Amino acid sequence: MVNAKDIEHLAELARIEVSExxxxxxxxxxxxxxxxxxQVKDVSVGNDALKDIGLVNVFREDAAPHESGAYTDALLAGxxxxxxxxxxxxxxx
Amino acid sequence: MIDLKTxxxxxxxxxxxxxxxxAVELAESYLKNIEKKNKELNAYLEVFDDVREQAKAAxxxxxxxxxxxxxxxxxxxxxxxxxxxxxxxxxSKILEGYVAPYDATAIQKLKKASAIFLGRTNxxxxxxxxxxxxSAYGVTKNPHNTNRVAGGSSGGSxxxxxxxxxxxxxxxxxxxxxxxPASFCGVVGFKPTYGAVSRYGLIAYGSSLDCIGPITxxxxxxxxIFDCIRGKDYFDSTSINLPTSKxxxxxxxxxTIGVPRSFVxxxxxxxxxxxxxxxSLLRLQKAGAKIxxxxxxxxxxxxxxxxxxxxxxxxxxLARFDGVKYGLRVSGENxxxxxxxxxxxxxxxxxxxIILGTYVLSAGYYDxxxxxxxxxxxxTRTDFAQAFEKVAILAVPTSPTTAWKIGEKTxxxxxxxxxxxxxxxxxxxxxxxxxxxxKTKAGLPLGLQLMAKAGxxxxxxxxxxxxxxxxxxxxxxx
Numbered sequence: 001m002v003n004a005k006d007i008e009h010l011a012e013l014a015r016i017e018v019s020e021x022x023x024x025x026x027x028x029x030x031x032x033x034x035x036x037x038x039q040v041k042d043v044s045v046g047n048d049a050l051k052d053i054g055l056v057n058v059f060r061e062d063a064a065p066h067e068s069g070a071y072t073d074a075l076l077a078g079x080x081x082x083x084x085x086x087x088x089x090x091x092x093x
Numbered sequence: 094m095i096d097l098k099t100x101x102x103x104x105x106x107x108x109x110x111x112x113x114x115x116a117v118e119l120a121e122s123y124l125k126n127i128e129k130k131n132k133e134l135n136a137y138l139e140v141f142d143d144v145r146e147q148a149k150a151a152x153x154x155x156x157x158x159x160x161x162x163x164x165x166x167x168x169x170x171x172x173x174x175x176x177x178x179x180x181x182x183x184x185s186k187i188l189e190g191y192v193a194p195y196d197a198t199a200i201q202k203l204k205k206a207s208a209i210f211l212g213r214t215n216x217x218x219x220x221x222x223x224x225x226x227x228s229a230y231g232v233t234k235n236p237h238n239t240n241r242v243a244g245g246s247s248g249g250s251x252x253x254x255x256x257x258x259x260x261x262x263x264x265x266x267x268x269x270x271x272x273x274p275a276s277f278c279g280v281v282g283f284k285p286t287y288g289a290v291s292r293y294g295l296i297a298y299g300s301s302l303d304c305i306g307p308i309t310x311x312x313x314x315x316x317x318i319f320d321c322i323r324g325k326d327y328f329d330s331t332s333i334n335l336p337t338s339k340x341x342x343x344x345x346x347x348x349t350i351g352v353p354r355s356f357v358x359x360x361x362x363x364x365x366x367x368x369x370x371x372x373s374l375l376r377l378q379k380a381g382a383k384i385x386x387x388x389x390x391x392x393x394x395x396x397x398x399x400x401x402x403x404x405x406x407x408x409x410x411l412a413r414f415d416g417v418k419y420g421l422r423v424s425g426e427n428x429x430x431x432x433x434x435x436x437x438x439x440x441x442x443x444x445x446x447i448i449l450g451t452y453v454l455s456a457g458y459y460d461x462x463x464x465x466x467x468x469x470x471x472x473t474r475t476d477f478a479q480a481f482e483k484v485a486i487l488a489v490p491t492s493p494t495t496a497w498k499i500g501e502k503t504x505x506x507x508x509x510x511x512x513x514x515x516x517x518x519x520x521x522x523x524x525x526x527x528x529x530x531x532k533t534k535a536g537l538p539l540g541l542q543l544m545a546k547a548g549x550x551x552x553x554x555x556x557x558x559x560x561x562x563x564x565x566x567x568x569x570x571x
Contacts, residue, residue, distance in 0.1 A: 013451050014408060014451045016436045016447060017436070022441075026444070030449055033505050038185040038276055038461075039394050040394055040401065040466050044468040045465070045468035047412065069426055073457060078192065078418065078419035080416060080420070080421065089417055090427055090431060091427075
């Protein structure tokens, strides 16, 4: 049901490099796991199963920003490549 | 010589306040122990180099008479909780060398109390696993039997507390990762109600499931740490203030404990685990508790739910690790290939879960798997809420097995099945605690897991304190 080609497609979506051998092994793993988890398909749920999970969006006023540049040094310190206060990456387009 | 084995937080606090020893002496005792044992156990990935400075600051606070319960108390912190200026890596190569730019809220609160952070502990990579075998920096050995795993994903934290390499520790629990290693290592592990402790500064795995929780020697210690780190946080919009319950301490003899018997006696549960579970219930009955059978039909598919929802959320959460803004970057022929090569640094279990998560969220499968799992999860919540209208506490074993041999579980699915008793509390968002309940003939620790309704954390912890005594006739630290 799940073969190496499927795994390669998923790895492409997830931007992870997988070798051919790994794709074969993962296909077997994932197929077995899906075989187990698909029992949720048979669960009978009511129409309002998703009501009242208790999560609400929490907003704040779009005002009072922190001082510009307050966190720049701390954040840039972690960047693998930087230049002139910018995070540096390869050209995308 | 401070006898670390007999220490609890309260005992230590009193000793420090009286001046029996200093925070520096105490910290140095732990550092010495770490030096002796950590090479073999691999509980700590890093011992911080400023422990003595932290302890000196704690001593200054103690001398001014302003010591709080946690002042000077040496803690181990799981490698997925951020401490400003310290390395944190989620036990992954992809974050090797990454330095945290800020404190997790839980850390801030412990800092305010002047607790001591001894170092960061080993775990399964990105908290994915039940044995700490998935760490990119080696497994953590079980202090009770070094051929066996310490459990996971907070294996390092549990091993540290069990081996007296810390007085207490912080871990994180997404599907059992605080409770299960606690049970494997013979210590207490508490997962609070979802949202009770801020997740700000916890490296995310499954955001609707993740909880920071303490791993300690006693339930009272867990309560002390929980009381320090809990609270609604501006920086975590899912965090809440639990209503403080003014319930009187429920004695064991006043308890009605519900047991989902048909679920517990499922195939695959180790015979000694089941025997110990029944024996624990007998001991509680002798102490006056009432045991009743409860039915929770949704427990049958809870594990399946978890292994759809958690990988799905993980695949989204781990998309940020692309080598652009932080962590390591592996260079490819172009910008996109950078991502592929960098993300190849993830270990096999992480890749497996990301791929699985990507599958269940992909077009054509989203509704059948993820959509259905979310709906089934809501049914689980309702089931539990209804059960807690009849009983105050539910009891199950923490794990269907004891600690397995390192390298023994090669099949991922069989490893997932070991989570069957713990994932339910994460799905339902309820508090759950594992307390030591004895050992197997071979000397491997066993744990009893107790759960209470969402928001019932104080009651659950209060119940555990006398219950611990009823469960184990003898404890070293009393």
